[in-house]
Each structure stands twice: as structure tokens, then as C-alpha cells.
């Protein structure tokens with residue numbers, strides 16, 4: 001349970017009104033899906049990005065978290081952060097940035113790590129799909 005005594009109002013807001021909750025079709029060629037778990041507690045998060053193939057800009061983000069309030073708040077905040085970023089920018093997001101912004105207590109740092117890992121994993125999935133679509137034949141072939 002989430003205690004108002006210990007949590008920053010911003011966490012409570014993202015927890016009570018999480019942004020960008022949902023799923024996208026993971027088979028779409030421009031959707032990258034990240035599914036990660038937190039070894040510390042066993043909680044799981046899925047985060048998906050929809051990328052503009054020509055600009056590399058993340059145009060949409062959706063997440064689902066089977067985890068604690070801090071994990072929900074972290075991923076909700078992360079989706080807002082990531083939307084509109086290039087893949088390059090998004091891959092540099094650190095969990096400490098998320099934790100600081102939400103004023104997470106140290107014991108909840110791993111919850112924000114889940115969000116960072118999920119973003120990285122979604123980017124990796126998108127990139128490997130995209131590489132798979134690249135024509136393998138050179139101009140001389």
C-alpha cells in the first residue's frame with residue numbers, strides 16, 4: 001500500500017492516474033516491446049514504444065506493470081519522458097533521474113530501475129526488428 005506520509009505527491013499522482021497504460025500490437029514492425037523483471041522483488045514490467053522509422057522519434061509509448069506503486073509511478077513518468085524523444089535520447093535515460101524526479105526513497109530505487117531496463121529492452125527489440133528488415137543485398141548484388 002502507498003502511504004502519503006512517505007511518498008511525494010508526484011508519485012501518488014502517477015500512481016493514482018498512471019499515464020499511457022495499455023498495450024500495442026507487438027507484431028507491428030515499428031513497435032518495440034520490452035519485458036523485464038526486478039530480481040529484488042519479482043515484479044514485472046512491459047513497456048512498448050512506437051517509432052517513426054524515418055526520424056527515429058518515439059511517437060507513442062504504452063506500459064503495463066505488475067508491480068508496486070513506485071513501479072507504476074516510475075513507468076508512468078518514464079512514458080511521458082520518452083514520448084517525443086529520439087531512440088538515442090531515450091537510451092540515455094537513467095533510473096536515478098526518474099527516482100530523483102519522483103523523490104523515491106532509496107529502498108524503492110529498484111522500482112525505477114525496472115523502468116530504465118524496460119525502456120532499454122524496448123529499444124533493443126525495435127532495433128533488432130529494424131535490422132531484420134534491412135535489405136541484405138548490396139547495390140552490386
Ligand code: FES
Pocket residue numbers: 041043067068069
Ligand atoms: Fe511488492 Fe514489488 S515487492 S510490489
Ligand code: FES
Pocket residue numbers: 038040041042043067068069070071108110111114
Ligand atoms: Fe518491486 Fe517496486 S517493489 S518494483
